Amino acid sequence: MSIANFPLDPQNVIHPGNDPWDPIASLRQHGRHVLTSVEMTITNLCNMRCEHCAVGDSLVMVEPEQIPLSLVLKRLDEVEHLKTISITGGEPTFRKQTVDEKIIPLLRYAKERGIKSQINSNLTLDYERYEKLLPYLDVMHISFNYTSADDFHEIGFARSGHSVKREVAERMYETMMENSIRLSQAGMFVSAETMINYRTYRKLPEIHRMILEMGCKRHEVHPMYAADFAEGLPLLSLEDICMSVESLLDARDPDTWMLFGTLPFFACSPSETEQKLIQRLRDEPMVTVRNDPDGRNRVNVNMFTGEVFVTDFAAIPSFGNVDTESLDQIFNKWLHTHPLNKTVNCYCDAAGCCGPNLLVKDMYYKDIDFKSRSAITL
Numbered sequence: 155m156s157i158a159n160f161p162l163d164p165q166n167v168i169h170p171g172n173d174p175w176d177p178i179a180s181l182r183q184h185g186r187h188v189l190t191s192v193e194m195t196i197t198n199l200c201n202m203r204c205e206h207c208a209v210g211d212s213l214v215m216v217e218p219e220q221i222p223l224s225l226v227l228k229r230l231d232e233v234e235h236l237k238t239i240s241i242t243g244g245e246p247t248f249r250k251q252t253v254d255e256k257i258i259p260l261l262r263y264a265k266e267r268g269i270k271s272q273i274n275s276n277l278t279l280d281y282e283r284y285e286k287l288l289p290y291l292d293v294m295h296i297s298f299n300y301t302s303a304d305d306f307h308e309i310g311f312a313r314s315g316h317s318v319k320r321e322v323a324e325r326m327y328e329t330m331m332e333n334s335i336r337l338s339q340a341g342m343f344v345s346a347e348t349m350i351n352y353r354t355y356r357k358l359p360e361i362h363r364m365i366l367e368m369g370c371k372r373h374e375v376h377p378m379y380a381a382d383f384a385e386g387l388p389l390l391s392l393e394d395i396c397m398s399v400e401s402l403l404d405a406r407d408p409d410t411w412m413l414f415g416t417l418p419f420f421a422c423s424p425s426e427t428e429q430k431l432i433q434r435l436r437d438e439p440m441v442t443v444r445n446d447p448d449g450r451n452r453v454n455v456n457m458f459t460g461e462v463f464v465t466d467f468a469a470i471p472s473f474g475n476v477d478t479e480s481l482d483q484i485f486n487k488w489l490h491t492h493p494l495n496k497t498v499n500c501y502c503d504a505a506g507c508c509g510p511n512l513l514v515k516d517m518y519y520k521d522i523d524f525k526s527r528s529a530i531t532l
């Protein structure tokens with residue numbers, strides 16, 4: 155379902171036929187899941203407090219010392235099949251010192267090793283700190299769930315605990331859009347992610363149009379699942395998500411790459427509506443569906459404690475620590491021994507699907523045994 159319709163690019167350029175974050179490629183190559191992707195939580199500081207933030211509960215005002223960068227680089231070096239690194243927060247660029255002393259060395263390492271890199275940023279700070287990343291970074295990943303500065307104000311500071319003036323929010327909103335335009339013009343691959351949730355599910359075409367105006371090279375769309383900060387937010391029905399994706403496919407720019415992730419629709423579904431949508435996603439040009447990387451080909455390293463998680467949501471406790479074990483060892487422990495992994499590690503090669511995300515399974519398919527199902531549409 156995901157990248158199968160596109161020829162692989164020998165130049166290893168990121169495009170719809172080559173998404174190095176999708177676990178299906180390494181699963182096919184090695185015949186089993188291997189660790190190819192390491193995400194690092196580099197800060198818990200952030201200038202925003204978004205309603206939907208996946209790591210909102212971890213955000214702080216002051217943070218402790220980090221583990222030595224040399225240890226992290228050593229652990230990355232040991233990962234045999236490493237293809238990508240991702241740097242996340244908080245807002246990774248919140249402190250300029252982090253940009254210079256941590257982020258740039260990590261990105262430089264990735265470049266020298268020939269692997270791809272991504273930063274998850276809100277892009278609301280001064281242009282100069284993002285500009286510094288231009289020579290090294292492959293994907294600047296931002297969240298964009300708004301149609302106006304009012305949306306941004308309401309969503310972006312929902313959890314700040316004190317009121318933030320509308321003018322302040324508006325300035326940040328404009329800075330984010332200007333930064334995206336300038337960075338895109340300078341050659342950066344800016345990928346904007348929109349969450350499908352109770353606020354956005356009827357507005358995706360409009361959000362898409364704004365993302366195009368911001369010069370983004372890719373629009374990512376993921377349903378929002380209730381975790382951590384977002385726990386209390388209303389859950390959309392599968393029908394609403396399906397309708398929302400269809401409305402976006404109807405209105406999208408056919409020349410811009412659309413990447414769908416963590417969708418709750420599978421080729422083994424008995425629902426005719428879902429099967430139709432899956433077929434459409436497969437047939438549409440410039441549309442890909444990424445399999446969920448969490449616990450399939452990716453781990454998350456906390457740069458303060460060295461603890462390793464299979465998701466950055468931290469709902470599943472740490473699996474080990476880079477201080478004492480290699481990342482491949484820790485990943486294999488999860489893969490081979492954890493009962494939760496055994497509930498979602500199905501694989502239908504012809505459908506390009508390697509099973510549901512853990513949150514998706516928990517939220518919509520509690521009683522479904524995916525291991526006993528197989529793809530109907532191929």
Ligand code: SF4
Pocket residue numbers: 420421422423500501502505507508509510524525527528529530
């Ligand atoms: S059984 Fe698993 S791998 Fe096969 S289509 Fe369903 S979710 Fe995907």
